[in-house]
Amino acid sequence: MRKKSFRLVWMGLAGAGLLSACADDVAAPGPTPSASRAIVYRSQPGRRLTLPSTAAPSAVVKEFIRERGRDADTLLAAEERYIARTGMTHLRFEQAIDGYRVVGRYLKATVDDRRELVDAIDHLVSAPAGRLETRRVDERHALDAALVHLGYQLATAPVEIGRQGNTARYDRGEVFYAEPAVERVLFVDGAGGLRAGFEVRTWSRDRNLLHHTIVDADGRVASVELRTNTDRYNVFREDPGKGAQVVVDGPGAGNAESPIGWLGGGAQTTINIAGNNANAYLDAKSNNQPDRGGTAVVTGEFLTVADLTVSPSTTALT
Numbered sequence: 001m002r003k004k005s006f007r008l009v010w011m012g013l014a015g016a017g018l019l020s021a022c023a024d025d026v027a028a029p030g031p032t033p034s035a036s037r038a039i040v041y042r043s044q045p046g047r048r049l050t051l052p053s054t055a056a057p058s059a060v061v062k063e064f065i066r067e068r069g070r071d072a073d074t075l076l077a078a079e080e081r082y083i084a085r086t087g088m089t090h091l092r093f094e095q096a097i098d099g100y101r102v103v104g105r106y107l108k109a110t111v112d113d114r115r116e117l118v119d120a121i122d123h124l125v126s127a128p129a130g131r132l133e134t135r136r137v138d139e140r141h142a143l144d145a146a147l148v149h150l151g152y153q154l155a156t157a158p159v160e161i162g163r164q165g166n167t168a169r170y171d172r173g174e175v176f177y178a179e180p181a182v183e184r185v186l187f188v189d190g191a192g193g194l195r196a197g198f199e200v201r202t203w204s205r206d207r208n209l210l211h212h213t214i215v216d217a218d219g220r221v222a223s224v225e226l227r228t229n230t231d232r233y234n235v236f237r238e239d240p241g242k243g244a245q246v247v248v249d250g251p252g253a254g255n256a257e258s259p260i261g262w263l264g265g266g267a268q269t270t271i272n273i274a275g276n277n278a279n280a281y282l283d284a285k286s287n288n289q290p291d292r293g294g295t296a297v298v299t300g301e302f303l304t305v306a307d308l309t310v311s312p313s314t315t316a317l318t
Contacts, residue, residue, distance in 0.1 A: 038123035048116035057089040057111040064117050065107065071127050075107060081293045085311075087113030092295060097127050100166060103187045103199055103214065108295075125188050132186065133196050137219035139168040139182040142198035146213040149221040150202065178203040187214050187222065197222065231263055231300030240308055247303060269294030273302065 041064075043049055053060050058080065062072035075093040082089045088110050095105040102125055109120040140160070147154065158170035158180055166184040181201045189195050200213040210227040231250035237243060250262040262275045271282035271294035281290035 038121050041117075041120045041122070043118050048112065048114075048118060049120070050117040053115040055115060057091055057109075057115060060111050060115050060117055061091055061093075061107070061109040061120065064109075064120065065122065065124075068122075070122065070124055074102075074124070074127060076101075078106075079295065081295075088118065090295070095124050097125075097186055097194070098132060100184055100186045100196070102194070103185050105188070125194060128194050132194065133217050135184065135196050135198075135217045137215075137217070139184070139198065141219045142200055142215040143170065143180060143182050145215050145219050145221055146200035146202065146211070146224075149213065149224065150209075150211055152202075152204075175205060176203055177205045177208070185214075189222075195222075227300055232303060233262075234303045234305060236306075240306070245306060250300070263300065268297045268302075270297060270302075270304065273297075 041049055050060060050064055055063070058077060062075060065075070066072040074095050074097050076096050077091070078094045079092040080089060081091075089112075091107075091109045091111065093107040093109075095102040095107070104123070105125050106123050107120065110118040112118055140157075143158065152175065154173075154175060156173075158173060158176075160168055161171050161179065162169050168182045170180040170182070172179045180203075183199045183201075185197060185199045186194055187197055187199075195216060197214055197216040200215055201211070202213070203210045212225045212227060214222040214224075216222045232247055233250060234245050234247050236245055237248075263273075268274065272290040273280045279290075282294070283289065284291050
């Protein structure tokens, strides 16, 4: 990922010291985050995972998880969407421990109109018994480490312009499409341990490169995820009458047909995908406007299998 022809240039003695430290860190990468598989709970035909309830859908989900030894208090509600036509409520939770988001950890679930749990996907991590490690560097050092690792060449360091919660934001200047952001987070390393660190989010104007870089507590780059150049789609190459769906890779930046790739700027969801050439969306109301809702897609993985026997507005847990 790192381009050897590039280097980060900071003006001033203090910046030069940071640059030196970051360059050393790149040579000694931090612990690689874990990509352990999720636990999937699905109902059997004619049965549900829980009994009918008068509790709120979120409470039904949390109790189910708590009974399986999970700490339901670490769940943060990210989305709750009721589909009137089906009577189903779709919920998505993120996970936070000691006030810090755990990168890549979540819980998804579906509850029916009798408040019975239909299915759930558990991709949570257990909270550690002791105290978490202390971060030995700050957001500025984490940003510097990420920029060095990604090969950015800047004349001056981005200036911090504000903070909200655990996230610091920096001036985008002429190089970035969006403001670089550094969030204090937790991540799971390859051995399954929970580590303190930072998630650095950068989005370049040149080549439309959106990177999420994990930097550990010592300021070492642990991993880099390129979000705009690894998108995949489950598509009909021509139309449903001329072959089955196939998974194709989105074109990388710099191709002749779509120079900045397929995905455009802004949020993508399961029912509203925007690119620089087209906008594909659900329009159940027939008003030529994208319907509200949908689940956020932050991985670039658009792999839903089309069921042409049901209404286009039918929603399933994915």
